[in-house]
Amino acid sequence: MPLQKHLILVGPMGAGKSTIGRLLSEQLSCSFVDVDKVIEERSGATIPWIFDIEGEEGFRDRETQAIEEVCAESPQIIATGGGCILRVQNRQCIKQSGVVIFLSTSVEQQLQRTGRDKNRPLLQTENPQATLEAMAEVRNPIYNEVADLCIDTNLKPTKLVMQEIISFIED
Ligand code: S3P
Numbered sequence: 713m714p715l716q717k718h719l720i721l722v723g724p725m726g727a728g729k730s731t732i733g734r735l736l737s738e739q740l741s742c743s744f745v746d747v748d749k750v751i752e753e754r755s756g757a758t759i760p761w762i763f764d765i766e767g768e769e770g771f772r773d774r775e776t777q778a779i780e781e782v783c784a785e786s787p788q789i790i791a792t793g794g795g796c797i798l799r800v801q802n803r804q805c806i807k808q809s810g811v812v813i814f815l816s817t818s819v820e821q822q823l824q825r826t827g828r829d830k831n832r833p834l835l836q837t838e839n840p841q842a843t844l845e846a847m848a849e850v851r852n853p854i855y856n857e858v859a860d861l862c863i864d865t866n867l868k869p870t871k872l873v874m875q876e877i878i879s880f881i882e883d
Contacts, residue, residue: 721792724822725835727865728873729791729792729815730746730791732865732873736789736877737788740878742787750781754777779796783805795834795851812858812861813877815863817864821866834847
């Protein structure tokens with residue numbers, strides 16, 4: 713099924729954006745792009761390295777550039793990084809460019825999925841649970857505000873999440 717618009721997945725770290733995006737692209741036979749990967753490819757560096765050298769602000773600048781770049785391409789499935797909704801510019805860009813789907817999940821699930829992940833600089837804190845809770849408080853209202861569809865992925869089989877997304881865009 714050719715996409716009319718981008719399908720843009722937003723949501724916190726560990727919500728399954730990349731996994732679901734990849735599966736959706738197989739199911740719908742369309743291309744998939746992960747904004748974090750684009751940032752790494754364009755910079756030739758890993759995300760932890762970018763945070764280390766350029767700080768979060770430097771990473772966010774690269775993220776804004778990457779979002780604009782992928783949104784200017786033909787319709788595809790786009791997985792964004794959890795913090796992409798923090799900048800108004802990014803929010804406007806994704807809202808104008810496609811159907812935005814918020815994949816939400818519990819902090820407990822996030823912790824299980826991101827537990828020992830060294831590739832997420834914002835979680836290298838003494839208390840990742842408190843970090844994730846604080847992020848959820850700030851970010852969840854913003855995800856809800858930008859999203860055309862919200863799906864709670866908590867304990868939901870990936871296939872069902874995919875089906876809900878497909879039904880929504882088919883309507
Ligand atoms: C971030 C989420 C990460 C990545 C970066 C910052 C965030 O992406 O963009 O580490 O601010 O939540 P994922 O959501 O794909 O882990």
